[in-house]
Amino acid sequence: MAQARGNIGRSIAAHAVLIAYTLIALFPVFVIVVNSFKSRRAIFANPLALPWPEHFDLVGYTTVLKQGDFFQYFLNSMTVTVASLFFVLLFGAMAAFALSEYRFRGNTLMGLYLALGIMIPIRLGTVAILQLMVAAGLVNTLTALILVYTAQGLPLAVFILSEFMRNVSDDLKNAGRIDGLSEYRIFFVLVLPLVRPAMATVAVFTMIPIWNDLWFPLILAPSEETKTITLGSQVFIGQFVTNWNAVLAALSLAIVPVLVLYLVFSRQLIRGITAGAVK
Amino acid sequence: MARGKPVRWHVGVFLAPALLVYTAIMIIPLFGTLNLSLFNKAGDLRVFVGLQNFVTLFGDPRWSGAFWNALGNNFWFFVIHMLVQNPIGILLAALLSSPRLRMAAFYRTAIFVPTILSFVIVGFVWKLILSPIWGIAPGMLDWVGLKGLFAPWLGKAEYALTALALVSVWQFVGIPMMLIYAALLSIPDDVIEAAEMDGVTGWSQFWKIKLPLILPSIGIISILTFVGNFNAFDLIYVAQGALAGPDFATDILGTFLYRTFFGFQLQLGDPYMGSAIATAMFGIILIGVCVYLFGIQTRLRRYQF
Numbered sequence: 266m267a268q269a270r271g272n273i274g275r276s277i278a279a280h281a282v283l284i285a286y287t288l289i290a291l292f293p294v295f296v297i298v299v300n301s302f303k304s305r306r307a308i309f310a311n312p313l314a315l316p317w318p319e320h321f322d323l324v325g326y327t328t329v330l331k332q333g334d335f336f337q338y339f340l341n342s343m344t345v346t347v348a349s350l351f352f353v354l355l356f357g358a359m360a361a362f363a364l365s366e367y368r369f370r371g372n373t374l375m376g377l378y379l380a381l382g383i384m385i386p387i388r389l390g391t392v393a394i395l396q397l398m399v400a401a402g403l404v405n406t407l408t409a410l411i412l413v414y415t416a417q418g419l420p421l422a423v424f425i426l427s428e429f430m431r432n433v434s435d436d437l438k439n440a441g442r443i444d445g446l447s448e449y450r451i452f453f454v455l456v457l458p459l460v461r462p463a464m465a466t467v468a469v470f471t472m473i474p475i476w477n478d479l480w481f482p483l484i485l486a487p488s489e490e491t492k493t494i495t496l497g498s499q500v501f502i503g504q505f506v507t508n509w510n511a512v513l514a515a516l517s518l519a520i521v522p523v524l525v526l527y528l529v530f531s532r533q534l535i536r537g538i539t540a541g542a543v544k
Numbered sequence: 545m546a547r548g549k550p551v552r553w554h555v556g557v558f559l560a561p562a563l564l565v566y567t568a569i570m571i572i573p574l575f576g577t578l579n580l581s582l583f584n585k586a587g588d589l590r591v592f593v594g595l596q597n598f599v600t601l602f603g604d605p606r607w608s609g610a611f612w613n614a615l616g617n618n619f620w621f622f623v624i625h626m627l628v629q630n631p632i633g634i635l636l637a638a639l640l641s642s643p644r645l646r647m648a649a650f651y652r653t654a655i656f657v658p659t660i661l662s663f664v665i666v667g668f669v670w671k672l673i674l675s676p677i678w679g680i681a682p683g684m685l686d687w688v689g690l691k692g693l694f695a696p697w698l699g700k701a702e703y704a705l706t707a708l709a710l711v712s713v714w715q716f717v718g719i720p721m722m723l724i725y726a727a728l729l730s731i732p733d734d735v736i737e738a739a740e741m742d743g744v745t746g747w748s749q750f751w752k753i754k755l756p757l758i759l760p761s762i763g764i765i766s767i768l769t770f771v772g773n774f775n776a777f778d779l780i781y782v783a784q785g786a787l788a789g790p791d792f793a794t795d796i797l798g799t800f801l802y803r804t805f806f807g808f809q810l811q812l813g814d815p816y817m818g819s820a821i822a823t824a825m826f827g828i829i830l831i832g833v834c835v836y837l838f839g840i841q842t843r844l845r846r847y848q849f
Contacts, residue, residue, distance in 0.1 A: 290654055293658075312680050360558060363559045392822060397572075419562050
């Protein structure tokens, strides 16, 4: 009986701490979203109140959408993120398959070489990357960003995916070989579908830093046509620093896509972390 | 198995794209930057100057003040993360992993939300909350009767760096939480049951049984924190600008590199000194990674289940 009471007490304490921290984590997001729907006076007079009908105002959103560029920024971010993600997953899975499936000279060394990039940040090469992109005529193109993000995402993708691919049953692959499937078909038809959960984990880990990056868009592609939404909202904040309705609305719009993707993938994410790799 | 067989082209085909992109965009520019740090310009020419750039960076009063300031600030930034972010992350993970906890999935998802937000949003919203003008923070402190404690933290040189480090902790606490949570879940039930049989429960169970088992994960988190912190830039840039004000009080190596490479106000950008700073950062990160790999990781005891 005493133990049961102790358990209840402990569980209440655990909930109290977790609820408190959840409030701290979500409070700033709440502040942005709630205030983006209010009139300017209400934002200042009562920042914590909910947007009741008397304060409700969409002026921020109309300002942002009238700017017009925001849609373009959003498309740029989408293009860069989706294309980089595609190449990271495809190239990463192919290399991981080669490393985990075949024995060849230099296999371990190759694995270490590719893993180097997990610890050494790609930003340190920025000076030479910019020179390279200038020489290739790729400055202010989305291609430059896609190339950089693909290189940035590959090391972790290869590392995680090769851990998972080692667990794919050899019997299955050998059965495929006996049936006369080529190595390429074995990879695309048999192995890839089996590592889908790992691919989802890699996708989340790769996507978030790309969507949120400010450094490379600022340096490689700052032109109006190639701005990503992260850089766009940073510039927007600078220009509209006194138009709080517009800034808060812009930030709310920037939060939504990544939040939705996160909620879709979050189950997959924790399963991927627990299942292997980062133990 | 390969002996006597024809060349297996498919191995090359599988490896080539990743290897090509990775080498061309990451490895070669990295070494290009390291190499560039050994040059400087004389007139219009580019001349080899050996380690002269580093002598300038570490010793010349025009550069060394800013460099050591940025390095010192960066260390403080890292210390705050180690002392605040990682213990909070471990505590939250320990609470989340307690059996039969309801709503664990909800807490986990909610606490990870700040990690997915962009620095632009994080920097701006905390500037708003801490602003003395709009003032959610002063209002809330007033509400609990502590208004006297409020100061414009981001505007004062003595508090600004710590305040920003705490904002960064707020943003990234989800990462240690998730990794430790995964490590705690992977502890087999029989180990826990055996401990319970022996009467080891609650906090003492955490300290005596679980903590030793998750030490390798804590090691990984520490080195990830180290690399992330010494490579940080975005939060300082969006909150305080490239000048890392007030009076360079929040300048870290990333912002220093950016200013040097691109120039600011009247100073022109300098790719050679920029490369020297990037090389110094590379050295610092390399030392940290080596200390972890050879000094810490090999000494951690790993348990096989």
